[in-house]
Amino acid sequence: MIAPLSGFASGAPDSFADLAEKLLPAVVNVNTTEVVKREQRTIPQIPGLDELFRRYDRGRDKDSEEEERPTTRQSLGSGFVIDPSGIIVTNNHVIDKADEIMIKMHDGREFEAKLIGKDDKLDLAVLKVESDKPLPYVKFGDDSKSRIGDWVLAIGNPYSLGGTITAGIISARNRDINSGPYDKYIQTDASINRGNSGGPMFNLDGEVIGINTAIFSPSGGNIGIGFAIPSNQAQHVIEQIQKFGHARRGRIGIVFQPLTDEFAESLGMEKGQGALVTSVVEGGPADKAGIESDDIIIEYEGKAIKTRNDLPIWVANTPIGKKVKLVVLRKGKRKNLTLVIDELVDEETPDDAPMQPDDQEQDVKSEEVLGMTLENLTEKSRKALRLEDDVEGVLVASVKRNSPAGEKGLRRGDVILSVTQEDVKTIDQVTKRVAELRKKGRKSVLLKIIRRGNTAFVAVQFDPE
CATH class of the missing domain: 2.40.10.10 (Trypsin-like serine proteases)
Incomplete structure (x- = not known):
């Protein structure tokens, strides 16, 4: 039995009044106004009725014209002063798209605020107001x-x-x-x-x-x-x-997925901890350091990666230009690597055009594996899927809805690049690799796929024999 730790517990204070009195003056109301332009009415292009609609448009009263004028949208939020010169912090979503930002102090004073900068990734914004007197402010703690x-x-x-x-x-x-x-x-x-x-x-x-x-x-x-x-x-x-005027974050130039327990099992590992690299940005810090697709980053600057956001947060907060040490697992073997942190910049979104796999061709070999019908890539299917010339893999021609692959979201048009960290280019290589892993007693296989130009890992469980 564990004894209660009464000697270490501290009860609630008798009152928060003194603290509230001290802090309230530095907390502000944020009132934003956004000008919203209404769409203008368009005259339908109907043969024979053009003049009728023109007469109607000329004859509209002033009230209807007023309705088409821009309107304003207001929203309210909170913020707090962090410097007596008038620096205020709030959320980005409070002031986003605002045309006017007004600050109201606890004592009733109002100021128009200017936006210094914002960050939508962490949802923060910094404002500035001009005051003749120093403003009450609060300090950050640890x-x-x-x-x-x-x-x-x-x-x-x-x-x-x-x-x-x-x-x-x-x-x-x-x-x-x-x-x-x-x-x-x-x-x-x-x-x-x-x-x-x-x-x-x-x-x-x-x-x-x-x-x-x-x-x-x-x-x-x-x-x-x-x-x-x-x-x-x-x-x-x-x-x-x-x-x-904006947040400068570090980057190492990879796309990764968290190493889940299911992924770990398919790789013969005990714990699902780390960052499984799906692709490496050409010419980026990771590429220059020798990190490869399928590597598993398990340590960053001596710290073990345990959760999904550990690596992004640590990298983002690392000074640009700093050398950092990483430990990766490559097919089960540890490798120590060093790279130089680069600056993260907003990149263009990937091409999101829908994939259109080619129709079934004559004499195309196919085979069903884990609920997927697989085909070797052809010139026609490569063109339809807009695959780069250096992409090698096996085409998923169809997927049964209630199959192991279907339950994991695989679908027609996906291309399998590797099976549990072994590259595949033909159906025979896929079936052989799957058979090997089943014989080893694995409960699932780790498929690396490409879809619309993006690579990802998917763990698919074996179906019954």
């Missing part, structure tokens, strides 16, 4: 010192009610809610509602340890599950925005 169960305060502008303070605890840390590649949220049960976005989360020392950003709520109201961007992660981006 969120890594906060623990699950610690008391926190959230201050914001829920439902446009103005400065509102709520209290709760840290419910969890490092939450990944699939909102982006850098998810590492602090979860809290402090009441957070619409309008709280961009407001600060404080520890009991009055330091900002998070920026309230999202809620989980099927009904749209508070159910005690809110999420805040950790202060240490936010500070790095805020400093970059203040210095450069």
Whole structure:
């Protein structure tokens, strides 16, 4: 039996009043206005009725013309002052597309704000207001010192009610809610509602340890599950925005998938931890360092990669130009590599044109494997799928819906590049490799596929003999 740790527990403070009085003046309401242009009515091109519609258009009254004028859309959020000169932090989604941003202080003063810069990946924005007097401000704290169960305060502008303070605890840390590649949220049960976005989360020392950003709520109201961007992660981006007008992030030039337990089993590994490289950017840091597709990055600067976002966050926060050490697994063997961090830039989206596999040709060999009908690539199918000349693989001609492959989302037009880290170019190579892995007692195979120019890994379980 474990004895209660009463000697280490600390109860709730008698009151948050002193702390609230100190912090409220630095928290602001953010009011944005966006000019929305309405689409103009078009006259239908109907033979014989052109003049009728022209007369109708000339005869419209002034009220109908007013309806076509641009309208405004307003939204409200929260923010907080981090410098007495008037530097304010909020969420990007609060001010995104705004034509005018107004700041209202707790004492009623109002200022028009200018946008210094924003970052949609971490959902942060930095604003600037001009004031004759220094503004009340708050400081960032070290969120890594906060623990699950610690008391926190959230201050914001829920439902446009103005400065509102709520209290709760840290419910969890490092939450990944699939909102982006850098998810590492602090979860809290402090009441957070619409309008709280961009407001600060404080520890009991009055330091900002998070920026309230999202809620989980099927009904749209508070159910005690809110999420805040950790202060240490936010500070790095805020400093970059203040210095450069945007966030400068590191990159190593790879596309990867998290190594799941299912992937690990198909590779004969015990744990599903690491980053499975699906492709390497030509000429990028990883390419120059010798990283290859199918490598598994397991360590970055001596730290083991355990979650989906570990590697993206660590790389993004590494100074550009710094040399870093990585450990990769290549077909089960460890390799130590060193690369130089490059700057991440926004790249064009991949071609999203739908794939049109060629129709069934005469005398094309086919075979069913794991619920897929496979064919060797032909010149016609390569052209239809817009495959690069150096792409070698086997075409998925069809997939049975309830088969192992169908359940994993494989579909007609996919091209299998490798089977459990062994390249394949023909149907015979696929069937032989699958048979080898089944004989070894594997429960699944790891297929590397290409779809619309993008590569990905899919673990497919063996069907019954």
